[in-house]
Amino acid sequence: MKPMGDQPLDIPSNWELIDPELLTGTLLVIGAPNVGKTTFARHLYQRLCQTWDRVAFLDGDPGQSILSPPTMMTLALGERGEDAFPPQGQFWRSFVGAVSPRGHMLPMVVGAARLLRAASDAGTQVIVYDTSGLIDAAQGGMYLKLAKIDMIRPTVVFAIQYDLELKSLLEPLRRRRTVEVIQLRPSTGAKQRSFLTRQGHRAAQFARYFSGAHLLTVNWVRLAVFPAPSFVVNRLVALEDESGFALGLGIVQRIDRQFRQVVLYTPVTSLDRVDAIRMGDVVLDPQTFRDEPINARGFHHRS
Ligand SMILES: Nc1ncnc2c1ncn2[C@@H]1O[C@H](COP(=O)(O)OP(=O)(O)O)[C@@H](O)[C@H]1O
Ligand SMILES: [Mg+2]
Incomplete structure (x- = not known):
């Protein structure tokens, strides 16, 4: 798989330890902007396609979106037995109306619910949900992530952080019985984009x-x-x-x-x-x- 830029993809050793056979349901990928969420989410999606038949990718970032123009969120299904990215199967889009979640968090949560319902109706076994990087508590980012987690009930939260920027969210989540938190360090390939x-x-x-x-x-x-x-x-x-x-x-x-x-x-x-x-x-x-x-x-x- 090629990363979105021109530089080669760096696959940290802890990505290789993830066993796709143990993953089903909704897998949420969270972290600040530019930590490599989308790059990791694509890699995870392709790994899952080698194990599961019905895999979906939810592009949940209305700014740096990859499956649709900005302002939209997209859920795309892969074809059975294929790991092509973008996924080549059926897809659905939901309009956020802005290129940032700020001031538009409700359409993001409502849209995610609608898209995930479509995925579930289509018999999807596992979904990789790539999110926007708004995690700043002062801007409501933490509430957005909490509301999503509350509604979606992910089986796993992949948290990519340099330092402890996700601490206040991860600490209580780790104590929940219904979700597994897997913490990842950003790859050395992850680059700030201006x-x-x-x-x-x-x-x-x-x-x-x-x-x-x-x-x-x-x-x-x-x-x-x-x-x-x-x-x-x-x-x-x-x-x-x-x-x-x-x-x-x-x-x-x-x-x-x-x-x-x-x-x-x-x-x-x-x-x-x-x-x-x-x-x-x-x-x-x-x-x-x-x-x-x-x-x-x-x-x-x-x-
Ligand atoms: N593992 C990696 N190997 C190579 N380049 C990477 C890797 N992770 C991120 N990058 C690069 O860093 C930049 C930000 O990564 P991206 O996945 O888009 O981050 P995010 O989705 O968290 O904003 C992109 O230019 C991407 O190509
Ligand atoms: Mg991204």
């Missing part, structure tokens, strides 16, 4: 997603719009199906308030399965694909 690198990764993911997009006119009174229609040019929105899964993203291009129509730039080709439009709290420039936050009233703060 704000600009992370922003560049997001822009590249968005650009790839929107290549081949076209204009789609939507009469918004025919759909549920969450929250109430507050369309702004370049606002990112998601088109959702009846179960709340995201069918795709769109960027608002024109707004016709008289006819209650909005023109979206989107790769989604038909409104047949669309039940709702969900507003994101992001504006996205359709030329550069640089994202900027937008506040709840639809005003866009320029940084």
